[in-house]
Amino acid sequence: MSQSSQFSLLSQRRFAPFFWTQFLGAFNDNLFKTALMVALTYDALSWTSLDPGLLNNLIPGLFILPYVVFSATAGQIADKVEKGRLARFVKLLEVAIMLVAGIGWMTHTLWLLIAAVVGMGVHSTLFGPVKYAYLPQHLKPEELVGGNGVVEMGTFVGILLGEVAGALLVSYRPVGIELVAGASLTMALIGLAASWRIPASPAPAPDLRINYNFVAESMRNLRFSAQNRTVFLSMLGNSWFWFYGALVLSQFPVYAKDYLHGDHSVFVLLLTVFSLGIGVGSLLCEKLSGRKVEIGLVPFGSIGLSLFGIDLYFASQAYTNTALVDAFALLATPGAARILVDLVLIGVFGGLFIVPLFALIQTRCDPQHVSRTIAGMNILNALFMVAAAGVAILLLGQGFSIPDMFLVTALLNAVVAVYIFSLVPEFLMRFLAWLLIHTIHRVATVDVERIPDAGPAVLVCNHVSYVDAIVIGAASPRPIRFVMDHRIFKMPLLGWIFRTAKAIPIAPAREDPFMMERAFIDIAQALHEGDLVCIFPEGKLTSTGDMNEFRGGIAKIVERSKVPVIPMALRGLWGSVFTRDPGNLFERSFSRGLRSKLALAVGMPVAPQEATPEYLYEQVRALRGEWK
CATH class of the missing domain: 3.40.1130.10 (Glycerol-3-phosphate (1)-acyltransferase)
Structure with a gap:
């Protein structure tokens, strides 16, 4: 592998242990969440009397709720504590949460599983500021876009594999629940082992006094970030992507079952093509940007998110199959290829949208305030994702179909993009130059x-x-x-x-x-x-x-x-x-x-x-x- 390749970072200790720790965390989060959502969608009556559509929007909302509450504190901790040590603490916490989840699975206790969902949200909240503040400390400026691309690729591949594993394991009767409980605990232990190899990452503000008033600290973080207009609007753009993604992804279980008339494997296929698209788009960023932070790719990504989101609505309307299909049968069904291509391209353009925004935030924010800036972004991400769950529940309650929701999301994306790019013309100018x-x-x-x-x-x-x-x-x-x-x-x-x-x-x-x-x-x-x-x-x-x-x-x-x-x-x-x-x-x-x-x-x-x-x-x- 050429030394100039972004993949060469995977052979270096300054990057590889951190990458695998992050990858395994993303994998385990989604293995657990997806297994729970599939169990509640396809076997709802044995767990609860609540509507599966409501639960599929409520569970992601509960997962990200800790981002709102704890992100400000997590950002301070990440600026005060050496990042390798903090990563190991977070992975130990993950092991404890998966033990609680295991009890919930084995005793068929839904409230314990819901508590574990919130716990994994706390785990991800604590690791979030470490994730993006770590990279500028260990990568050269010309490596930052490539490094972010590999991390985003790894994150979404981890999400994909976790979702696939969760969906497959939980449906493997009669021992699916036991397999999920054992696999999630095993992944947590492997992630803990990887975290012990993360090199020392000195804290930028070791004398920082932590303010545990999360409301006051959250507002202070956001006010500080807002002083840098370009960084703050990039944070908003990043959060909008998570709104878009959360609203679309949370519909996949019901969309696969009720609209495509598919079994578990069809849901897995939708996750696969979308996540692979994100990974491809993230990796393309380094080549298309010329190894620099190229924010001209952001409008390009936004255009693709709207165009192919709109086409996904029309492709869904044109799909007429009503017979039960698995993934292989779906591939041969008229109209399905167009839906899958739309999902792949939404993922590709999503990667082109989000990776340059991450790199811009990392390079232009105050170096002494990177973790707290990332924490501020996580707060915004959480608020936008909670809003996405709320919007989805509201639209479903008003009689909107899932394809209708895809259309609304794509049109909203166009409006938000025009607004943000009008406030920061540098994005559009760089796009025209690109x-x-x-x-x-x-x-x-x-x-x-x-x-x-x-x-x-x-x-x-x-x-x-x-x-x-x-x-x-x-x-x-x-x-x-x-x-x-x-x-x-x-x-x-x-x-x-x-x-x-x-x-x-x-x-x-x-x-x-x-x-x-x-x-x-x-x-x-x-x-x-x-x-x-x-x-x-x-x-x-x-x-x-x-x-x-x-x-x-x-x-x-x-x-x-x-x-x-x-x-x-x-x-x-x-x-x-x-x-x-x-x-x-x-x-x-x-x-x-x-x-x-x-x-x-x-x-x-x-x-x-x-x-x-x-x-x-x-x-x-x-x-x-x-x-x-």
């Missing part, structure tokens, strides 16, 4: 790691086309404030894109001296706040493909702000439809073909005292070479 460099162009990067992960710097680049800023922004691992000719802001689409990206308009001194001076003030302010600022020192697009001389603005910038200057060069854009190439526009549109190749090369940082226009020109010219 589309540009993955459809029209193939962009290679050379030494892009020279762009600093933190701190202020000025980027200087040759100016070849109207989309230079989009290409550079898509290749950068962090947001950039571009200095752009004010006339670009008047163009219908590009103007909107650059305004949403907080670009800085500038005009020549002879045209608007006030705007020019204001631009330099805004640049200095952006650098003072630690931002990256990119300028095109030529001051205009090339009309020949050759570079124009660099003007003196860069000298004025570094005189005010003593920050490093990073030369960059775009290669291969000249002659595209976005340039001022005087050749025939129609011919240029097709002569390069689809997916034409271009590159962005990044040079070594230049000290501010050496950053003269002439020296920077030579650096950029050398980086560009002869490939225009």
Whole structure:
């Protein structure tokens, strides 16, 4: 396996024991919950007189209730206590809970099993902040998206296998209940063994005084997270995904039985295709993002969640089979393939939606507050999932069918996505940039790691086309404030894109001296706040493909702000439809073909005292070479 592969982390102690501890926890949670829900769906009368549809929405709600109550405390504990030690405590707690559940299974006592559901919710609440705060401590920035992808893949594969195992074991008569009790205890013990291999992870705030008033601490956590607008809205986006997933997944048992007319194996098949889709989408994130936190994938994922959620409604309406089928018979039933494809693609786009959000939250929140930020997110997740259970119960009570609920969820997703992306235009801007460099162009990067992960710097680049800023922004691992000719802001689409990206308009001194001076003030302010600022020192697009001389603005910038200057060069854009190439526009549109190749090369940082226009020109010219 290549060292650059995200799967290589599974062979390293800094990642593997944590991964398997998390995987086994997810597996066991879902083995237990699914076994209980299947038993109550297909053998309800021997357990309770309550309606199975009500129980299938109530049990997930009870599981996540502890997230609301204990997440704030769990976040403080994770910031105060070494994470390996905390993981071992959580796994010991899981063993005790599975012993209680075993008694409930063997004595046919429903209230003990319900208590174990709540207990496993407490177990997951305590481990949640550890799960996502651990990764930034042990992974490099360029490994974070891949690591998150592997964890999300492992989580959903664990969920899948746990649900499959739970559904199969509990239906294995006459010893299904005994098999579930023994398997869940065994998995808890194996998870405990894995946790002893987790390496030391120093607590970021060992002197923190824990506030056990969970209401006050929850509100304080959320208020703190809300100070970072992008992080907080990403938390809301993450929680919305769990609302969507909880509302859809909780319907699967009844959907499989009453709408698809399937047995246990059909329910297992639905879980399988959905969870595999999530795993595939999570793993695709590293490749599609270029090993960086690419939030442009989030709108892409959201579009897929709505499109295929809507199609799932129509596919369900078109399904006409009324005969009892198992999984193999379902595959040959007319209309079933479309339903399964929709579920797979909802999962794939869900993975593309959620993994970049996790990575964004981890990289942009306060490093001293990661666990408590994750705890705040878990509180929101829990509230959204409780709301999902409430909405499902309400809609079922109003006479909505399960396919109707799929449609309502998909349409709500579209509304929520438009709202969030309008509040944080960076998501949409990065999405458009991602589309540009993955459809029209193939962009290679050379030494892009020279762009600093933190701190202020000025980027200087040759100016070849109207989309230079989009290409550079898509290749950068962090947001950039571009200095752009004010006339670009008047163009219908590009103007909107650059305004949403907080670009800085500038005009020549002879045209608007006030705007020019204001631009330099805004640049200095952006650098003072630690931002990256990119300028095109030529001051205009090339009309020949050759570079124009660099003007003196860069000298004025570094005189005010003593920050490093990073030369960059775009290669291969000249002659595209976005340039001022005087050749025939129609011919240029097709002569390069689809997916034409271009590159962005990044040079070594230049000290501010050496950053003269002439020296920077030579650096950029050398980086560009002869490939225009």
